[in-house]
Amino acid sequence: xxxxxxxxxxxxxxxxxxxxxxxxxxxxxxxxxxxxxxxxxxxxxxxxxxxxxxxxxxxxxxxxxxxxxxxxxxxxxxxxxxxxxxxxxxxxxxxxxxxxxxxxxxxxxxxxxxxxxxxxxxxxxxxxxxxxxxxxxxxxxxxxxxxxxxxxxxxxxxxxxxxxxxxxxxxxxxxxxxxxxxxxxxxxxxxxxxxxxxxxxxxxxxxxxxxxxxxxxxxxxxxxxxxxxxxxxxxxxxxxxxxxxxxxxxxxxxxxxxxxxxxxxxxxxxxxxxxxxxxxxxxxxxxxxxxxxxxxxxxxxxxxxxxxxxxxxxxxxxxxxxxxxxxxxxxxxxxxxxxxxxxxxxxxxxx
Numbered sequence: 359x360x361x362x363x364x365x366x367x368x369x370x371x372x373x374x375x376x377x378x379x380x381x382x383x384x385x386x387x388x389x390x391x392x393x394x395x396x397x398x399x400x401x402x403x404x405x406x407x408x409x410x411x412x413x414x415x416x417x418x419x420x421x422x423x424x425x426x427x428x429x430x431x432x433x434x435x436x437x438x439x440x441x442x443x444x445x446x447x448x449x450x451x452x453x454x455x456x457x458x459x460x461x462x463x464x465x466x467x468x469x470x471x472x473x474x475x476x477x478x479x480x481x482x483x484x485x486x487x488x489x490x491x492x493x494x495x496x497x498x499x500x501x502x503x504x505x506x507x508x509x510x511x512x513x514x515x516x517x518x519x520x521x522x523x524x525x526x527x528x529x530x531x532x533x534x535x536x537x538x539x540x541x542x543x544x545x546x547x548x549x550x551x552x553x554x555x556x557x558x559x560x561x562x563x564x565x566x567x568x569x570x571x572x573x574x575x576x577x578x579x580x581x582x583x584x585x586x587x588x589x590x591x592x593x594x595x596x597x598x599x600x601x602x603x604x605x606x607x608x609x610x611x612x613x614x615x616x617x618x619x620x621x622x623x624x625x626x627x628x629x630x631x632x633x634x635x636x637x638x639x640x641x642x643x644x645x646x647x648x649x650x651x652x653x654x655x656x657x658x659x660x661x662x663x664x665x666x667x668x669x670x671x672x673x674x675x676x677x678x679x680x681x682x683x684x685x686x687x688x689x690x691x692x693x694x695x696x697x698x699x700x701x702x703x704x705x706x707x708x709x
Contacts, residue, residue: 359636359707360634360635360636361634361635361636361705362632362633362634363633363634363635363697363700363705364601364618364620364630364631364632364633364634364697365601365632365634366631366632368601368602368603368613368618369601369602369603369604369605370599370600370601371401371402371423371599371600371601371602371605371610372399372400372401372402372597372598372599373400373401373402373403373404373425373597373598373599373600374395374400374402374403374404374580374581374583374593374594374596374597374598375404375406375425375427375459375461375521375545375578375579375580375598376404376406376429376459376523376545376548376580376581376582376583376596377391377403377404377405377406377580377581377582377583378406378407378408378429378582378583378584378585379391379405379407381405381407381410381412382407382408382409382410383408383584384407384583384584384585385584385585385586385587385588385589386585386588388405388412388414388417388424389417391403391405392417392422392424394590394593395593395594396421396422398593398594398625400597401421401422401423401605402422402423402424402425402600402605402610403422403423403424403425404424404425404427404459404461404580405424405425405426405427406427406428406429406459406460406461406580407428407429408428408429408431408481409428409429409430409431409470409473409477409478409481410428410482410489410492411426411427411428411460411462411467411468411469411470412426412428412468413426413465413466413468414426415465415466415607418607420605421605422605423605423606423607423610424465425461425462425465425607425610426461426462426464426465426466426467426468427459427460427461427462428460428470429457429458429459429460429523430457430458430460430472430473430499430509430513431455431456431457431458432455432456432499432500432501432505432506432509433450433453433454433455433501434453434454434455434501435453435501436453437449437452437453438452438453438454438529439452439529452529453529454501454528454529454530454534455528455529456501456506456522456528456530456534457522457523457524457528458509458510458513458520458521458522458523459520459521459522459523459543459545459580460513460518460519460520461518461519461520461521461542461611461614462517462518463517463518463519463611463615464517465607467516467517467518468493469493469494469495469516470492470493470494470495471494471495471497471509471512471513471515471516471518472495472497472499472508472509472512472513473492473494473495473496473497473499474494474496474497474498474499475492475494475496478492495512497509497512503534503537503538506534506538507537507538507539507540510538510539510540510541511539511540513540514540519542519543519611519614519615520540520541520542521541521542521543521544521545521578522535522538522541522543522544522545523545523548523580523582524545524548524551524558524582525544525545525560525563526551526555526557526558526560526563527548527551527554527555527557527558532566535563535566535567536566536567536570541572541575542575542576542614542615543575543576543577543578543698544563544564544567544575544576544577544578545577545578545579545580546559546560546561546563546564546577546578546579546621546696547559547560547579547580547595547596547621547623548579548580548581548582548596549579549580549581549582549583549592549593549594549595549596549623550581550582550583550584550592551582552595552596553591553592553595559623561577561686561696564577565653568655568682568699569655569656573682573699573701575698575699576617576619576698577621577696577698578598578619578621579596579597579598579621579622579623579696580596580598581593581594581595581596582596594625595623595624595625596621596623597621597622597623597627598619598620598621599619599620599621599622599629599630600613600614600618600619601613601618601619602618617698620695620696620697620698621695621696622693622694622695622696623693623694623695624689624691624693626693627689627693627695628644628645628646628647628687628688628689628693628694628695629644629645629687629695630642630643630644630685630687630695630697631643631644631645633685633697635676635705635706637707638675638676638705638706638707639673639674639675639676640652640673640674640675640676640683640685640705641671641672641673642671642672642673642685642687643670643671644669644670644671644672644687644695645670645687645689646668646669646670646689646690647664647668647669647670647687647688647689647690648663648664648668648669648688648689648690649661649662649663649664649686649687649688650662650669650672650685650686650687650688651685651686651687651688652674652683652684652685653683653684653685653686654680654681654682654683655680655681655682655683655699656681658677658679658680660674662674668689668690676702676705676706677702678702678703678706680702681701681702682699682700682701682702683699683700683702684696684697684698684699684700685697
């Protein structure tokens with residue numbers, strides 16, 4: 359009997375889970391983003407403009423869904439590292455930040471938890487921009503682990519899924535990400551900052567977090583596209599593929615909450631067409647690949663390399679000692695499709 363993990367019986371939709379528009383500091387309007395992403399085969403965009411939660415349901419149609427989202431942040435006020443001469447700098451580049459992806463379970467939920475209304479004076483109102491009346495709880499955020507956790511707690515309680523975004527660019531280390539409670543997912547590729555720094559492809563941070571006890575944490579990828587000067591250079595590189603019954607908001611959110619998705623890098627990313635367990639054998643069907651990896655919770659890794667030709671199928675025996683596993687499919691261009699972690703005991707058949 360096949361136990362499907364990624365099922366071909368679902369509809370699979372390509373999504374950008376991290377996007378900025380003219381509502382904050384992006385170049386394109388929400389309508390223009392819809393147009394360019396649909397042309398590239400996307401069905402879903404999470405409009406995650408800085409600090410502002412907006413309902414974009416007016417953009418929805420039979421082939422497109424807008425997720426109500428935002429990106430919340432907290433900036434540290436002190437430098438995170440010393441300079442080689444032992445001194446420190448107060449420059450912004452040396453200070454940690456926390457950037458949180460915020461996704462509303464209800465598309466019409468535009469309440470701003472963990473938000474002080476004066477936050478909007480620092481940018482939008484200072485520029486004379488009318489952002490309308492903001493409904494918030496007037497919580498003042500600070501760069502402390504207690505305040506970060508309070509922000510996440512308030513978001514969760516008010517109906518939002520929460521991710522930790524681009525931890526490398528943010529200068530986050532284990533004292534930060536290992537102490538945050540209530541995260542739904544980690545952004546393991548932020549395409550814009552990966553293009554900028556070359557250090558934002560970070561599945562190793564995801565592994566670290568899971569090994570330290572965050573067993574229900576998922577992983578996603580997003581573009582973080584700002585499209586400066588009208589360029590699309592930071593678009594279409596970090597995708598999340600969501601498996602749902604249909605392109606209805608509630609169905610997509612249910613899929614995200616239940617982990618019915620995987621993520622993949624590249625403009626034409628590798629695909630995981632099916633992932634299932636049959637007679638304790640993990641089986642993967644995918645688009646043409648050069649390598650397929652299974653990563654266990656410990657040092658129990660498995661690798662299925664191609665020889666002369668690309669491969670589209672691989673099989674691995676699951677053992678109770680593996681405890682948890684995730685799958686990576688790599689193509690000849692170096693792009694990777696990633697699943698999140700699964701518990702072995704959920705898929706083993708015991709005789």
